[in-house]
Amino acid sequence: MGRTVYVNGEFLDESEARISIFDRGFLFADGVYEVSSILRGGLVDNDAHLRRLGRSLRELSMPAPASAAEINAIQRELVSRNRVEEGALYLQVTRGAADREFSYPRDTKPSLVMFTQARSLVDSPAAAKGISVVTLPDIRWKRRDIKTIGLLPASMAKEAAMAQGADDAWMVEDDCISEGSSNNAYIVSPDGEILTRHLGSEILAGITRAAILRLSRETGIPVIERPFTVEEARHANEAFATSATTFVYPVVRIDGRSIGDGTPGPVTKRLRALYIEMALEQVGSAGSGSNP
Numbered sequence: 027m028g029r030t031v032y033v034n035g036e037f038l039d040e041s042e043a044r045i046s047i048f049d050r051g052f053l054f055a056d057g058v059y060e061v062s063s064i065l066r067g068g069l070v071d072n073d074a075h076l077r078r079l080g081r082s083l084r085e086l087s088m089p090a091p092a093s094a095a096e097i098n099a100i101q102r103e104l105v106s107r108n109r110v111e112e113g114a115l116y117l118q119v120t121r122g123a124a125d126r127e128f129s130y131p132r133d134t135k136p137s138l139v140m141f142t143q144a145r146s147l148v149d150s151p152a153a154a155k156g157i158s159v160v161t162l163p164d165i166r167w168k169r170r171d172i173k174t175i176g177l178l179p180a181s182m183a184k185e186a187a188m189a190q191g192a193d194d195a196w197m198v199e200d201d202c203i204s205e206g207s208s209n210n211a212y213i214v215s216p217d218g219e220i221l222t223r224h225l226g227s228e229i230l231a232g233i234t235r236a237a238i239l240r241l242s243r244e245t246g247i248p249v250i251e252r253p254f255t256v257e258e259a260r261h262a263n264e265a266f267a268t269s270a271t272t273f274v275y276p277v278v279r280i281d282g283r284s285i286g287d288g289t290p291g292p293v294t295k296r297l298r299a300l301y302i303e304m305a306l307e308q309v310g311s312a313g314s315g316s317n318p
């Protein structure tokens with residue numbers, strides 16, 4: 027017996043899960059996804075993830091496979107069945123199976139699959155030490171605000187970064203950093219301001235980003251949402267990246283050059299601590315699979 031996964035109405039052993047070869051996710055990357063973190067058996071900021079899922083679906087005129095409340099109930103059931111205390115829940119909706127045709131098929135039932143991945147999030151060597159990134163041209167499509175499963179450019183970037191001995195890639199367009207391969211990117215300027223690209227079709231509106239910007243402002247750390255250049259990043263006091271599965275990762279090297287003194291900076295460490303505190307408060311200590 028492996029993990030229990032969810033496929034179109036059924037909870038199954040992962041070895042039993044089946045999706046059609048005609049599924050448009052498989053043929054066209056015609057699908058969207060969400061990754062929510064799990065802490066103490068509860069889902070962090072899941073309502074925001076489901077709102078973003080709804081937006082991604084609407085942007086692609088893809089019917090929702092179920093209501094947000096129904097999806098939330100399935101997610102919680104899956105976390106509970108797998109007894110995941112800490113990790114991530116991956117959820118994917120595709121337009122469903124239809125004979126191969128570029129235009130959207132009519133009356134196709136969307137497909138909904140989910141699985142969990144248990145792993146430690148709070149206790150993280152990468153968070154303690156910081157990560158290194160290299161800058162690479164952003165070759166992704168122009169609707170990065172939609173969280174689609176078309177992730178090959180991101181995968182290629184991560185692979186290229188690792189081949190250069192780095193941990194991740196920061197994507198560059200018009201001399202500015204858009205975001206990381208699977209995270210949002212920030213720097214702390216010499217003036218102590220947090221800079222991160224403003225929302226738009228160039229980046230994903232990260233759920234962790236929204237929380238981090240809120241926490242920064244509440245704490246009195248100034249935030250400026252604008253594009254920042256590679257040059258600005260090289261001379262920043264600190265740099266960091268955020269996502270649901272990494273929370274806040276310090277970025278201590280960019281293109282082989284140390285940022286600040288080459289160790290995680292105080293603003294980054296504070297924001298990671300504040301985020302984890304907020305997330306733990308949100309999930310409470312309600313136990314496996316439940317939210318407050």
Ligand code: PDD
Pocket residue numbers: 061205206207208209210229230231232233234235268269270271
């Ligand atoms: N990635 N930007 C990109 C391109 C992403 O893929 C992600 C998340 C983010 C951060 O968004 P959020 O804070 O909502 O996780 C930004 C997820 C974790 C993934 O693909 O696994």
